[in-house]
Amino acid sequence: MDIVPEIIRENIINLINKKERADGRALDEFREIFIETGVIRKAEGSARVKLGNTQLIVGIKPQIGEPFPDTPGTGIIITNSELLPMASPTFEPGPPDERSIELSRVVDRCIRESNMLNLEKLCLVEGSSVWLLFIDLHIIDYDGNLFDAAVLATVAALRDTKLPTAKIEEEEIILDYDNPQPLPLEDTTLMCTFAKIGDQMILDPSLDEEEILTARLSIGMRSDGTICAMQKGGEGPLTKEDILKAINITKEKIPQLIEELDKNIPQTR
Numbered sequence: 299m300d301i302v303p304e305i306i307r308e309n310i311i312n313l314i315n316k317k318e319r320a321d322g323r324a325l326d327e328f329r330e331i332f333i334e335t336g337v338i339r340k341a342e343g344s345a346r347v348k349l350g351n352t353q354l355i356v357g358i359k360p361q362i363g364e365p366f367p368d369t370p371g372t373g374i375i376i377t378n379s380e381l382l383p384m385a386s387p388t389f390e391p392g393p394p395d396e397r398s399i400e401l402s403r404v405v406d407r408c409i410r411e412s413n414m415l416n417l418e419k420l421c422l423v424e425g426s427s428v429w430l431l432f433i434d435l436h437i438i439d440y441d442g443n444l445f446d447a448a449v450l451a452t453v454a455a456l457r458d459t460k461l462p463t464a465k466i467e468e469e470e471i472i473l474d475y476d477n478p479q480p481l482p483l484e485d486t487t488l489m490c491t492f493a494k495i496g497d498q499m500i501l502d503p504s505l506d507e508e509e510i511l512t513a514r515l516s517i518g519m520r521s522d523g524t525i526c527a528m529q530k531g532g533e534g535p536l537t538k539e540d541i542l543k544a545i546n547i548t549k550e551k552i553p554q555l556i557e558e559l560d561k562n563i564p565q566t567r
Contacts, residue, residue, distance in 0.1 A: 323502075326551070333454050345451045358432065373418070381437045384438065404445055408449050462477075463478065494540060512532055513533070519552045
């Protein structure tokens with residue numbers, strides 16, 4: 299992470315302690331959101347999301363495979379992320395680093411633990427054949443808050459995904475690509491990330507704000523206000539009041555994020 303000059307650090311902290319931000323946003327305000335789906339022609343589902351200047355693309359590819367032995371009637375999601383070097387001077391080519399692994403795990407856990415995707419309906423033949431969904435995240439421009447942008451893009455891509463209709467005939471799986479079906483999505487789950495800077499908790503930190511935070515808290519929440527995932531980052535502590543404040547703001551913001559998503563790609567049930 300780059301070393302932030304002390305004068306910039308002090309300026310950001312002083313503004314935030316006065317409940318102001320360098321880009322003019324309120325402390326509980328997201329940057330501008332842009333969502334586009336169907337951006338990868340050869341993927342069964344895809345989406346591009348911009349959150350301020352942070353930009354990423356998510357592609358989803360299905361494949362039929364064997365279920366895990368302990369969940370023979372359940373489909374599988376596999377999430378991977380790639381931090382492209384062109385997105386940030388701090389991203390390097392090579393194997394996934396800690397940031398890439400953390401991003402993949404946070405997105406995967408948010409989707410999985412929310413049960414927004416009915417994995418049981420992705421089972422074709424119990425114990426032998428289920429749908430595997432490979433969720434690939436490609437970060438192409440990094441300006442802070444990858445978690446919220448990545449979850450939003452993943453949910454948009456899941457809504458965009460269609461699977462071929464599968465039929466079982468004489469113990470053989472026949473796929474009908476002419477009649478694709480949407481994924482069995484039963485809810486919408488999104489995420490809100492906060493940075494503790496000075497005495498304040500701020501929503502959707504930019505890169506400059508991320509670089510001086512003392513603590514970070516990401517909250518995944520279903521449309522009904524149920525928390526399904528939380529991730530703490532940074533070396534500093536959070537008080538009970540900090541956490542409760544973040545939860546209350548998340549409850550206010552999730553419906554707004556869902557409305558933004560619905561404008562671009564309505565959920566099909």
